[in-house]
Amino acid sequence: MANLTRFNLAETVALLAxxxxxxxxxxxxxxxxxxxxxxxxxxxxxxxxxxxDIVGHLIVGERTDxxxxxRIIFESGEARAFDPFDRFAQAKEGQGKLLDQLLDEFARxxxxxxxxxxxxxxxxxxxxxxxxxxxxGAVTLAELLATWAVHxxxxxxxxxxxMAHQYRDAxxxxxxxxxxxxxxxxxxx
Amino acid sequence: MANLTRFNLAETVALLAxxxxxxxxxxxxxxxxxxxxxxxxxxxxxxxxxxxDIVGHLIVGERTDxxxxxRIIFESGEARAFDPFDRFAQAKEGQGKLLDQLLDEFARxxxxxxxxxxxxxxxxxxxxxxxxxxxxGAVTLAELLATWAVHxxxxxxxxxxxMAHQYRDAxxxxxxxxxxxxxxxxxxx
Numbered sequence: 368m369a370n371l372t373r374f375n376l377a378e379t380v381a382l383l384a385x386x387x388x389x390x391x392x393x394x395x396x397x398x399x400x401x402x403x404x405x406x407x408x409x410x411x412x413x414x415x416x417x418x419x420d421i422v423g424h425l426i427v428g429e430r431t432d433x434x435x436x437x438r439i440i441f442e443s444g445e446a447r448a449f450d451p452f453d454r455f456a457q458a459k460e461g462q463g464k465l466l467d468q469l470l471d472e473f474a475r476x477x478x479x480x481x482x483x484x485x486x487x488x489x490x491x492x493x494x495x496x497x498x499x500x501x502x503x504g505a506v507t508l509a510e511l512l513a514t515w516a517v518h519x520x521x522x523x524x525x526x527x528x529x530m531a532h533q534y535r536d537a538x539x540x541x542x543x544x545x546x547x548x549x550x551x552x553x554x555x556x
Numbered sequence: 557m558a559n560l561t562r563f564n565l566a567e568t569v570a571l572l573a574x575x576x577x578x579x580x581x582x583x584x585x586x587x588x589x590x591x592x593x594x595x596x597x598x599x600x601x602x603x604x605x606x607x608x609d610i611v612g613h614l615i616v617g618e619r620t621d622x623x624x625x626x627r628i629i630f631e632s633g634e635a636r637a638f639d640p641f642d643r644f645a646q647a648k649e650g651q652g653k654l655l656d657q658l659l660d661e662f663a664r665x666x667x668x669x670x671x672x673x674x675x676x677x678x679x680x681x682x683x684x685x686x687x688x689x690x691x692x693g694a695v696t697l698a699e700l701l702a703t704w705a706v707h708x709x710x711x712x713x714x715x716x717x718x719m720a721h722q723y724r725d726a727x728x729x730x731x732x733x734x735x736x737x738x739x740x741x742x743x744x745x
Binding site: 388531 | 561562563566567580581582586587590689692693695696698699702703705707709710713716717722723725727728729730734736737739741
């Protein structure tokens with residue numbers, strides 16, 4: 368195993384700051400087959416997520432999850448549990464919108480949230496502050512911020528899988544060599 | 557299951573054209589912890605790939621795999637098997653270079669290859685032309701081009717996993733919810 372990295376605020380922000388432009392470069396202007404298609408029904412019978420749904424989900428996270436939870440840690444510590452995160456609110460978020468609007472909205476919200484994070488002027492000792500997750504129990508501010516970044520990566524991972532799925536048949540016998548076509552999703556989603 | 561998509565040349569090119577800018581937006585200027593770290597040793601005892609290695613591998617593909625194989629299909633059909641693809645040539649490719657140089661090189665080569673593809677002026681009947689893969693046997697030009705696109709996605713999928721791995725410890729109990737941390741890689745790589 369490689370040495371696993373300790374949390375570092377500047378390195379985390381560097382990653383968080385790049386996600387909107389990454390999704391923009393990948394998705395803006397792409398034909399609908401890549402944007403609007405999902406992986407079919409999950410084992411639980413729900414429709415899985417499309418690229419469009421994923422961007423909507425990231426917007427909901429900017430609005431209701433990451434910085435709101437950081438503020439709860441600052442203001443209330445473990446005395447007040449975080450509000451549960453609605454993992455299906457993106458259906459409402461995307462209604463009647465175009466992908467380009469969602470990409471713009473995500474970029475704007477991420478920029479505002481990183482400015483708000485910067486304004487907190489976090490000191491090393493702040494990173495150990497604790498909050499209360501409604502299901503996971505005690506968590507630290509550093510863990511919340513690390514999760515914000517890895518959550519971006521988990522959805523980039525999902526996005527590449529959902530898009531690749533559309534060509535599962537088209538690649539013919541090469542499917543044996545293409546790892547992304549053998550990814551089961553690991554968790555919902 | 558959703559209906560799986562039939563191969564479409566314009567849709568494939570739309571995706572292929574976006575990969576260099578996507579990787580550029582994600583990786584250029586990122587701290588080395590995200591760029592140069594890998595996932596440790598594989599079960600076979602080899603070092604796994606870093607983001608830097610992955611971009612090097614994509615460059616090798618542009619040089620020796622996709623368009624060269626398309627040309628073999630055009631010129632020789634099944635009479636001449638493709639040259640095997642060297643999946644480890646990226647070590648040499650990256651030697652002494654900076655990531656920014658690799659990103660520039662990948663963008664330049666991809667642009668040239670898409671121009672060369674366009675110059676072939678493929679007609680629908682050309683897509684069914686057959687070539688001979690050294691291990692997989694008969695494949696079509698459409699399958700080769702679909703695989704070129706899904707190969708980009710398989711490495712975006714790998715990249716998000718390799719990067720997320722660096723924060724496997726930092727996310728604390730949230731690791732249970734982050735699908736990318738439960739991805740085993742599916743194939744090497």
